Amino acid sequence: MVEAQTRKVDRVGRIVIPKEIREALDFCDHKLEMEMLPNNKGIKLFKGKQGAKGGKSLDDFGRIVVPSEYREELKWDENKDISFKQADSFVVLNDNLRVCQFCGNDQHLIEIETNYLCELCLDSGNKKRSERLIAPIDKLIDDYVHRCNQSVSSHSLHQAKDLGENLKTVIESIYVPPSDNGFIESVKKANKQLEKMATQKMFKDAFHTMINQTENTQQAEIYHQMTQFADKKIKKQHDKLIEKIPKLINDDFLKDWKESKEDALASTISSIDLTKELKDEETVIQKAAENLEQIISDKDKNSLATIDAQKQLLNAEKSFVFTYNYLSEVNIDLKSYESQFNKYEKEIEDLKKEINEKFLVNEFKKRQKDLNGKKKHIKAAKKQLSK
Ligand SMILES: [Zn+2]
Known part of the structure; x- marks a missing residue:
């Protein structure tokens, strides 16, 4: 100028x-x-x-x-x-x-330093900004609804679960929904179902892999029994998904989102310093990491308390990554967060793997008494699993 x-x-x-x-x-x-x-x-x-x-x-x-x-x-x-x-x-x-x-x-001029801007241009600028902030969320919701509908068939399960977590994080980063917000509640409930199903599928796949990696036939038989346990649960979870998902993720859900969207657009959305959200999430990650370190020094690294602490860290890092991806989609400069983003993305994969492995061992221990086979084969199977 x-x-x-x-x-x-x-x-x-x-x-x-x-x-x-x-x-x-x-x-x-x-x-x-x-x-x-x-x-x-x-x-x-x-x-x-x-x-x-x-x-x-x-x-x-x-x-x-x-x-x-x-x-x-x-x-x-x-x-x-x-x-x-x-x-x-x-x-x-x-x-x-x-x-x-x-x-x-x-x-209707508004003086900004030595210049003037009219209210019409200001309004249209604000509107454009809001639309830019909302567009990626609308897309996430479309994907989420689509994946949830497909979640009963296995290939969409993980995507649906991930999209749900992503959605919840992003919405909560641009505005504070009221505690009785039906929309966020539905995502939470749906995700609980999706997660139960995903866990059983993970067990089945992992034990199946163990069968192929085992030369000892009796030991392979033990893993085979484990896949059957998982299968039974999968069938149960499948019925629950068919029953519950359509009750949660439906037209009412979209209506709730429409209302939330208007709230978000009308209220805080334009005044929030969005990169502050990333700073806050970093603090949460640091605390979760410290907590995990403390627990590992007190307890067995395979204990449930350790797994819980690892999951907390995983979720905090995921939140950061979801928020980062969203903010970069709305063209916010994130240069100073790039290295953390890369670091967390890698850590997330490692943590997921580690948590799944521990889950697998725990599931085996839980089912051990129901297994048919000689003790030494069961013991060998368990030992191989912990490797
Ligand atoms: Zn103007």
């Missing part, structure tokens, strides 16, 4: 357009057009469309003639001081300049 400058109207009604403005708006060698602003608030000067007929040109001294009818109406007599305010694609000439920097409007 060029600072306001003034030039005088000369005897024949010419005004010098300041050099910086001529250059910035590429006025030289172009036909220019003039327009009176409403309520005699000045003249808007801009480059005419390519090939357009008529228009005015600057003379060799950068001057332009203001038509006499404009001058009469504006009372721009000889020696009148005229100031210039340059916007993106035009300059406004006025003797007392107060126009919106974007549209040239002179009504």
Whole structure:
């Protein structure tokens, strides 16, 4: 933005357009057009469309003639001081300049430092910003609903669960939903079901892999029994999913989101410093990491308390990654968080693997008494699992 400058109207009604403005708006060698602003608030000067007929040109001294009818109406007599305010694609000439920097409007102006912005432009800017913040969430919800509908078939289960966690994190990072928000509650409940199912599937797949990796037939038989236990549970969970998911993730859910969205747009969304959310999440991660370290030093690294602490750390790191991805999608500069992001992304994969392995050992211990086989084979199978 060029600072306001003034030039005088000369005897024949010419005004010098300041050099910086001529250059910035590429006025030289172009036909220019003039327009009176409403309520005699000045003249808007801009480059005419390519090939357009008529228009005015600057003379060799950068001057332009203001038509006499404009001058009469504006009372721009000889020696009148005229100031210039340059916007993106035009300059406004006025003797007392107060126009919106974007549209040239002179009504409902809000002074921002030395410039003016009209409420219309401010509103449309805010609206655009809100839309930009909401668009990725709308997309997440579409994906989530779609994956939930498919979750009864195995391939969508993990995606649905991940999308649900992602959704909850992102929504809570842009606004604080009321505690009775049906929409977040539905995501939580649906995810609980999805997680139960995902865990059993993980058991089945993992024990199946063990069968293939075991040369000892009796030991393989033990793992085979474990896959059968998982299978039974999967069937049960499957029935529950079919029953519960449509009750949670449905048209009411979308209606709840629509309401939440309006709340979010109307209230806090524009005033939140969004990168602060990442800083907060980093603090949560640090605390979870310290807690885990403490627990590992007190207890067995395979204990349930350790697994719980690891899960907490995993969830905190996931929240950071979800928020980071979301913020980068809405074009917020995250350079200073990039290295943490990469670090957490890697740690998440390692943690997931480690937690799953411990889950597997615990599940084996839990089922041990129900297994058919010789003690030594069961023991060997358990030992191989802990490796
Ligand atoms: Zn405006």
